[in-house]
Amino acid sequence: MVKPRFTTKIFLSYIIIVLLISISFAVFSTITLKKYYIKNIEERLSINTTLVGELLHKKTPSLDRDIKKLGRKIGERITIIDKTGRVLADSEKDPYFMENHALRPEVRMALKEGVGKSIRFSRTLGVDMFYLAIPSGDGRVVRLSVPLTEIKTAIHGLRCMFLSVIFISCIFLLLVAFIISRTIGRPISSIAETAEDIARGDLKKRVNVSSEDEIGRLAISFNKMAEELGSRIDAITREKNLLETVLHGIADGVFVTxxxxxxxxxxxxxxxxxxxxxxxxxxxxxxxxxxxxxxxxALNSGIQESKEVSLYLPDEKIFQIYAAPIRDKKEITGACTVMLDITNLKKLERMRIDFVANVSHELRTPLTAIQGAIETLKRGALKKQSATEFVDIIERQTTRLGSLINDLLDLSGIESKERKMEFEEIDARDMVQRVYANFKRTAKKKSQEFCLDLPEEPVILGADPEKIEQAIANLVDNAIKFTPDRGEVILSLNTSKERVRIEVKDTGPGIAPDDIPRIFERFYRVDKARSRKLGGTGLGLSIVKHIVEAHNGKVGVESQPGKGSKFIITLSRR
Structure with missing residues (x-):
């Protein structure tokens, strides 16, 4: 439903006021005029009634004829009634056929109060009449009456004149009202339209001030309010954008209730x-x-607390939860909760603990062997022929310690980025060929079939040749160690337009699915006893992972228990 405009309301108000004044004036004038006419008629009838009464005092043989003659002369109906109500003479009708008038209100009033008058419908003449009755002094009542047609005609003419004047006045007043309403309503409508534009987001919209009256001051105040509103909205928007930027920049979960x-x-x-x-x-x-x-x-008691909680999403995630109340003055209006994901921190902490334990264990084992050999030699075995055996033990364990320390230093240097990669363009085939040549004899000792699969075209790659060769060598060394005698190890190089793929596949015992996610962790061994027996430090695959990641590459493994494993290094050619 369309609501009326302010200008329309003002205009309608003027119309209603003009109509009410006009109607009131017309009604008041009609009533006043009617009273005026009735008063004149009453005075005229009163005079004529007195004259007729004087006529009755003269003895005339034909009263009815004289009354009819007099009635025609003065233009009024004359009726002579005795005290019993019987009509003795009438200027309009034959008194013989007229009913008794004793109960007529004007007759009763005249006999009782001396003057009787009434306005009523005449059943004899069939019109509204004004009656005036006065006693004549001899027991008779003289009644004069006139029809109200004269009054109605006069009032009708006056009413038509009034209506014409009112109509012309209304048109004039409505025109004035329209001009006034437009003059008042236009600036108010302008303010309303500007307010609607501001509500729709046009905060630069302003009202044109064209007067210095109350409406002009209203427009000035409105413009100031709009400017202040725009400034505050801009400030709120900046704060909101800042809050959103901060919230979006926080990697951890934050929510407000x-x-x-x-x-x-x-x-x-x-x-x-x-x-x-x-x-x-x-x-x-x-x-x-x-x-x-x-x-x-936080919501009910206003207490700020934190707690470490584990969630399964579906994998286990560890969060440090912080919940704090939000207050407006002293009232708690909500709560802010931060879910800090500390899964990796816990994992690193666990890895640190495992690392210290593993390093301690790896160092303690060869040192124990060396200490035992030295003590045996000190007891006299140094002069015996078996001294060579204990010296070999010391040599092997010293070599093992050296390998462990070297691997730790390599891993530490790669992780800390202290040792920068020296990238150069190389032919990946040459690098893979060198690794194959270095391990060919080792595989032959175990009667293993060691195969090499290289493309015919050169494979140009930007990499640190020494580090990538070390990573490939670690994978091949593990494959040969864990593949049983007469098994098979395949070293292959594949290439595409964008990437280089190096694969080391073996027919060893394979890796269980539960061990695969942790296979590249430091000191993690699938079979700890067998790994130590074969002389591994537990750092080889971790070194491979860090070298490959330093080249922006990826390393992965595909394996099934009992069917062997395939390690894959993927490097970008650029």
Whole structure:
């Protein structure tokens, strides 16, 4: 439904006022005029009634004829009634056929009060009449009456004149009202339209000030208000953008709930864990009693707390949960919760603990062997022929210690980036060929079939040849160690337009699926006893991973228990 404009309301108000005044004036004038005419008629009838009464005092043989003659002369109806109500004479009708008038109100009033008058419908003549009755003094009543047609005609003429004047006046007044309403309504409509534009987002819209009256001052105040509103909205927008930037920049999950527990704000970090959550209650989204308890305490008691919580999403994730109340003055209006993902920190901490334990163990084993050999030699075995055996033990364990220390230094240098990669363009075939040549004899000792698969065309690659060769050598060394005698090891090089793929495939025992995610961790061994027996330090695959990642490449493994393993290095050619 379209609502009327302010200008229309003003104009309609003027119309109503003009109509009310005009109608009131017409009604008042009609009533006044009617009273005026009736008063004149009453005075005229009163005079004529007195004259007729004087006529009755004269004895005339034909009263009815004289009354009819007099009635025609004065233009009024004359009726003579005795005290019993019988009509003695009438100027309009034959008194013989007229009914008794004793109960007529004007007759009764005249006999009682001396003058009687009434306005009523005459059943005899069939029109509205004005009656005036006066006693004549001899027991008779003289009644004169005139029809009200004269009054109605006069009033009708006056009413037509009034209506004409009112109509012309209304047109004039309505024209004036329209001009006034437009004059008042135009600036107000301009203010309303500007307000609507501002509500739609056009904060630069302003009202044109064209007067210095109240409306002009209103327009000036409105423009100042719009400027202040624009400044505050700009400030709020900047703060909102800053808040959104900060929230989007936080990798961890952050969400805000209102005082009822409904989520009203989340960041992408939280949406990655729990998508589509805004508008829902926190306990519907997070099905964890420990987290919900922290939020509940923040909302109900205003207590800020943190707790370490594990969630399965579906893999286990460890979060440090911080829940704090949001206050408006002293009232708690909501809660802000931060879910800090510390899974990697916990993993690193566990790796650090394992690393220290593994290093300690790896160092203690050869040192124990060396210490035992030295003690044996000190007891007298130095002069015996068996001294050579203990010296060999010391030599082997010293070599093992040297390998462990060298691997640790290499791994530390790669991780800390202290040892920068020296990239150069090389033919990957030459590098793979050198690794094959270095391990060919070792594979032959175990009667293994060691195969090499190279493309015919040169494979130009930007890499540090020494480090990539070390990574390939570690994979081949592991393959030969863990592949049983008369097994098969295949070293291959494949290439595409964008990438180089180096594969080392063996027919060894394979790797269980549970061990694959941790296979590249430092000191992690699938079969610890066998690894130590074969002389491994547990750092080879970790070194491979860090070298490849330093080249922006990837290393992976495909394996099934009992069917062997395939390690794959993928490098970019650029």
């Amino acid at each position: 209102d005082k009822n527990g409904k989520m009203i704000l989340t960041n992408p970090g939280f949406e990655r864990i729990f998508p589509r959550t805004v508008g829902r209650y926190y306990y519907e989204v997070i099905r964890n009693d420990e987290i919900n308890f922290l939020i509940e305490k």
